[in-house]
Amino acid sequence: MTRIRPVTGPADPAVLEAAAILRGGGLVAFPTETVYGLGADGLNSEAVARIYAAKGRPATNPVILHVDGPDAARALVATWPEVAAVLAARFWPGPLTLVLPASEAVPSIVRAGGPSVALRCPAHPVALALIRAAGRPLAAPSANRSQHLSPTLAAHVASSLGDAVDLILDGGPTEAGLESTILDLSGPRPRILRPGPIAPADLVAVVGPVELWEGAVAAGEIQAAPGMAERHYAPRARLELVVPGAGLSRPQGRSAYVGLGSLPALPEGVRGVLLPLDAEVVGARLYALLHDLDDAGCEWILMERPPEDEAWLAVRDRLRRASAKETP
Incomplete structure (x- = not known):
């Protein structure tokens, strides 16, 4: 133990x-x-x-x-x-x-x-x-x-x-x-x-x-620093990034939808999570939220894409790598 x-x-x-x-x-x-x-x-x-x-x-x-x-x-x-x-x-x-x-x-x-x-x-x-x-x-x-x-x-x-x-x-x-x-x-x-x-x-x-540098180091190549692989920081659930306000037409398994600043209407059975449109707050809460959704048994997480300005750079980086497809 x-x-x-x-x-x-x-x-x-x-x-x-x-x-x-x-x-x-x-x-x-x-x-x-x-x-x-x-x-x-x-x-x-x-x-x-x-x-x-x-x-x-x-x-x-x-x-x-x-x-x-x-x-x-x-x-x-x-x-x-x-x-x-x-x-x-x-x-x-x-x-x-x-x-x-x-x-x-x-x-x-x-x-x-x-x-x-x-x-x-x-x-x-x-x-x-x-x-x-x-x-x-x-x-x-x-x-x-x-x-x-x-x-x-x-x-x-x-x-x-x-x-x-x-x-x-x-x-x-x-x-x-x-x-x-x-x-x-x-x-x-x-x-x-x-x-x-x-x-x-x-x-x-x-x-x-x-x-x-905003690339990805291929598997098997030496990285100069941590966090440079294509896939990283990933929850167990499938994470997909969507345009703000996209919503979800129907659930696929146990689903969650994470909105930034607002939350669209969601079908019954989909867990909705609202985060403020604040990069610092989202950065501080992001991993804890994804851990919670994993622990709740979510199989599919849709999260709205953050804005493109510099304040969201680190959050965009983590979400890009966390949503990358898993290689066999």
Whole structure:
């Protein structure tokens, strides 16, 4: 039976217990300001391999190393350019991941065999306390089975990973609800590999022009960062995106319809869910809602397409990948 320990703050004794498990090569799920992470000692290849096994994660998908600040990050990279220092000073602790050329200290499994490492300093006080108590960077992708919904509650972790986790720290619901923005600094110009809570405009205001990558990495190819596969963040139910107000003529199995800002008339037997036309609110609630619909036995979820403006970029990215067809 998976152990779940409520954690009230950074001084909670559960943090020290979790740190001891991590130093011993174990796995601990913990809250961040984005989603729950599945943590292991990021410098212990065998411990990181346990993450991959628990999640069923492809070896081509690297993991983010979580650190407690720029000093720890500099020890893990071959170069720490001025642009990285400026971004870390502005956005760390916070939901921004920086991709930089890795130092020899970073195990190959963390990098998925690639030349770069993804680094972030989380803003959640429990996450920071855990990193400091463990005394090493923590490899921590989202605490769920690969390609499935990210967890925003400890219960989501337990349901997805079960006994594969040695301890789950329950810090309540996460705040942002979507994974961090990933910015690649290893090339000639900063490039967003995964949109998230830090918007492109926020980055441009600090470092000037940035590129936006909106493609998909083919199965079997090494990813530069997490979240670049065509299918990801998917519920068990079939998720289909529709134009706003499209409605549903008749239910197909146990169906749900998610409206943004308004809800059309729906046939009897279809569960209607109304979300506000607010990108930040929808981002914070999206995974929790999809978890709830899965748990209710929904087989088919129709969700209205979000607006095309920049505020909805991260939500559109997650929904695009979550609704991609499953490959055999």
